[in-house]
Amino acid sequence: MAKNFHQPTRMCVACRKHETQSKMLRLTCKDGNLRSFEGVGRSFYLCTTCLEDEKKISKVLMRQCRNNQREQHMNNLKEIITDDR
Ligand SMILES: [Zn+2]
Numbered sequence: 001m002a003k004n005f006h007q008p009t010r011m012c013v014a015c016r017k018h019e020t021q022s023k024m025l026r027l028t029c030k031d032g033n034l035r036s037f038e039g040v041g042r043s044f045y046l047c048t049t050c051l052e053d054e055k056k057i058s059k060v061l062m063r064q065c066r067n068n069q070r071e072q073h074m075n076n077l078k079e080i081i082t083d084d085r
Pocket of ligand 1: 012013014015016017046047048049050051
């Protein structure tokens with residue numbers, strides 16, 4: 001069986017699946033606000049499949065940001081996704 005060329009994978013914090021980094025969105029929480037990761041501090045990844053599951057990721061985001069600003073996180077996430085495209 002031919003091996004695929006090696007690509008580093010990252011784990012999605014919502015479903016815990018491993019995917020290549022290009023299929024993941026890298027995020028961070030700064031002062032309780034969800035942001036796209038800018039190279040400093042702690043970060044986490046969400047896969048594109050989970051990004052479509054608001055219920056699932058809102059829980060994850062509240063856990064990652066250690067607060068319960070569900071709506072704020074979802075709004076920030078939408079902005080981040082829009083900025084990325
Ligand atoms: Zn996922």
